[in-house]
Amino acid sequence: MINTFISWALKNRIIVLLIAAGVTVYGIYAVKNTPVDAIPDLSENQVIIFTEWMGRNPQIIEDQITYPLVSNLQGVPKIKNIRANSMFGMSFVFVIFNDDVDIYWARTRVLERLNYAQRLLPQGITPTLGPDGTGLGHVYWYTLDAPGYDLGELRALQDWYVRFALQTVEGVSEVASYGGFQRQYQVVVDPYKLRYYDIPLMEVAESIKSNNNDVGGRKFEQSDIGYIIKGMGYIKDIREIENIPLKTINSVPVRVKDVATVQMGGELRLGIIDENGGGEKVGGIVVMRYGENAKDVIERIKEKLPDIEKGLPPGVKFKVAYDRSDLIDATIATLKDAVLEEIIVVAIVLFIFLLHVRSALVVIITIPMSVLISFIMMSWFGITSNIMSLAGVALAVGDLVDAGIVMVENAMKSISGEDN
Numbered sequence: 001m002i003n004t005f006i007s008w009a010l011k012n013r014i015i016v017l018l019i020a021a022g023v024t025v026y027g028i029y030a031v032k033n034t035p036v037d038a039i040p041d042l043s044e045n046q047v048i049i050f051t052e053w054m055g056r057n058p059q060i061i062e063d064q065i066t067y068p069l070v071s072n073l074q075g076v077p078k079i080k081n082i083r084a085n086s087m088f089g090m091s092f093v094f095v096i097f098n099d100d101v102d103i104y105w106a107r108t109r110v111l112e113r114l115n116y117a118q119r120l121l122p123q124g125i126t127p128t129l130g131p132d133g134t135g136l137g138h139v140y141w142y143t144l145d146a147p148g149y150d151l152g153e154l155r156a157l158q159d160w161y162v163r164f165a166l167q168t169v170e171g172v173s174e175v176a177s178y179g180g181f182q183r184q185y186q187v188v189v190d191p192y193k194l195r196y197y198d199i200p201l202m203e204v205a206e207s208i209k210s211n212n213n214d215v216g217g218r219k220f221e222q223s224d225i226g227y228i229i230k231g232m233g234y235i236k237d238i239r240e241i242e243n244i245p246l247k248t249i250n251s252v253p254v255r256v257k258d259v260a261t262v263q264m265g266g267e268l269r270l271g272i273i274d275e276n277g278g279g280e281k282v283g284g285i286v287v288m289r290y291g292e293n294a295k296d297v298i299e300r301i302k303e304k305l306p307d308i309e310k311g312l313p314p315g316v317k318f319k320v321a322y323d324r325s326d327l328i329d330a331t332i333a334t335l336k337d338a339v340l341e342e343i344i345v346v347a348i349v350l351f352i353f354l355l356h357v358r359s360a361l362v363v364i365i366t367i368p369m370s371v372l373i374s375f376i377m378m379s380w381f382g383i384t385s386n387i388m389s390l391a392g393v394a395l396a397v398g399d400l401v402d403a404g405i406v407m408v409e410n411a412m413k414s415i416s417g418e419d420n
Contacts, residue, residue, distance in 0.1 A: 020369065027372025030379040037294040038327035040386045041136045044080075045101055047110045048130030049073075049093040053122065062086040064122055069093050072117035076109050091127075103132060103290050131174035133287040139294050140301050141322035143179075143275060143283035146315055152266055154282035155180030157316070163284060165308045171297035173289040179273035180282035181266025185241060193259040199246050204256065211235070211244045238262045275321065283321060298325040331387045335371075338394040342401050343367055350408065359412055363404035370400050 009016050051065050066086045073082055073095055081096040097106045107129060114127055121127070131137075144154050144162070155177065163175040189204060217229030235241055242257035256262065275281040288297050305318050343364050350360035374393050375385070383389055 023369065023376070024372060027369075027376050030375040031372065034375055034379050035291070035293040035384040036296075036328055036332070037136070037384050037386045038324050038331055039136055040384065040388045041134055043135040045097045045099050045103060045106065047095045047097070047103075047107050049091075049095065049110065049114065049127050050130055051091040051093075051121075051125060051127040052089060053091070053125055054089040056089060058086045058088055061089070061091050065091045065125065065127075066093065068120040069114075069117055069127060072120065073110065073113055076113055078106075093127075107132065131287050132290050133173040134290060137173065137288040137290070138285050138322075139288045139298055139324045140286040141283065141320070142286075142305075143281040143319045143321050145317045145319040146313075148315060149313070151180035151280055151282060152183045152264075154316075156183055157312070158282050158284055161311065162308060165311075166284070166286060166301065166304065169286075169297070169300050169304050171289050171292040171300065172286055174287040176285040176287060178283060178285065179280060181269070183264060184267055185235070185238065186263050186265040187241065187256065187260045188263065189260040197247070197249070197254050197259060199254065199259060204246060204259065207244055207246050208241060208256065238264060283319075295325055295328050298323065298328075327387075331390055332385075335390045335394050339367060339371060339397060342397050346401050346405065350405065353409075356412065359408045363401065363408055366404055367397060367400065371397065 049069060051069070053061060053065060056064075066084045069091070070082055070084050070093060073079075073093070076095065078098050078101045079095060080098050083094040083096065085092045085094075095106070095110055097103075111129060114129075118126065144158060146154055158177045158180070159182070163177055166172060166175045187204070187208065189201060194201060194204070211233060212235045213233050215231040215233065217231065220227045220229050241262045242255060244256045245253040246256065246259065247254050273281050273283070286297075286301055288294055309316075309318060346363050346367070347360050350363060351357065371393060374396070377383075378385065378389060
């Protein structure tokens with residue numbers, strides 16, 4: 001069979017060259033479009049459900065949130081396993097699907113079941129799905145380098161400007177903020193003053209909530225001109241909270257400042273972010289969407305950062321903390337160097353020992369052709385170009401060269417023997 005195939009190839013050289021040209025073009029296309037990453041993604045096909053109920057201990061979280069969710073998710077099709085974790089104020093449920101399940105189909109099925117299971121949860125508690133990324137989706141980390149700014153200002157800048165701008169980049173699933181203080185209005189109530197004025201604590205909370213709201217009115221016409229009436233009541237500073245009335249005693253209003261102290265503070269933190277021992281930092285983690293090309297996503301992020309930096313306050317700049325594209329470029333460069341070295345070594349060896357240029361070209365051409373065919377197969381089977389797959393290609397090139405040299409040398413001896 002092999003002899004027949006070789007004879008057919010020798011008789012139909014034009015067809016063989018056209019096939020080789022087609023494989024080359026298709027291989028180059030596969031190289032450019034195969035997703036590139038530094039590390040193979042071996043994470044499970046999972047959907048994460050996050051539920052927050054601050055102030056509750058893990059046992060209450062387990063009984064009233066985690067258990068109802070897990071028990072109602074059991075009937076979702078194509079599930080391999082369900083894992084859960086309850087902690088102080090938070091519940092995590094990990095729904096593991098079979099490896100052949102489409103991730104977005106899985107998220108849709110879980111979301112359908114959550115709509116039914118939410119009626120079993122405490123009032124006001126809404127579970128949310130985690131980002132459509134994997135454990136290896138953290139492709140880019142950055143910090144905000146801003147001398148003279150406090151951590152609260154930087155965290156607000158990260159949460160309300162930088163994060164939203166980066167989430168518009170194609171291929172980005174989420175931008176997670178870290179570090180600093182999440183600024184909030186804090187009302188520290190004096191229990192003795194509440195008792196003196198006979199004001200329940202919940203009444204203070206309801207008064208603040210009801211006074212932090214805008215309301216709409218109707219249209220008012222005057223002199224053939226229409227005016228849209230609205231009531232503006234959103235809180236904008238501490239003094240507005242302090243002046244909120246709670247009740248009236250002898251025609252004298254009792255305000256929030258009479259029973260409490262209002263201040264601007266930070267939310268309770270469970271940890272800090274330090275950079276190289278130089279102090280606390282504020283920044284973000286860019287999470288890549290499932291199935292995206294990591295190298296392309298990082299390039300788009302880098303293109304977006306200069307535009308975002310134009311809107312930052314004076315003195316605030318981005319500082320890269322982790323960039324996976326460096327490792328990706330190093331991995332690709334290793335394969336390029338290995339293929340180039342193999343081609344040069346083979347050319348020198350064959351030319352020295354055989355003194356025949358065409359014989360050397362036969363082996364030299366097979367090296368890049370074999371690499372292109374490898375990328376075509378990787379594209380067919382959905383394998384990303386990473387440090388493991390590219391290392392396998394580099395090792396296979398060495399075996400291919402050995403076999404090519406042996407076959408060419410054997411062919412040269414056979415041809416020389418026939419000539420003699």
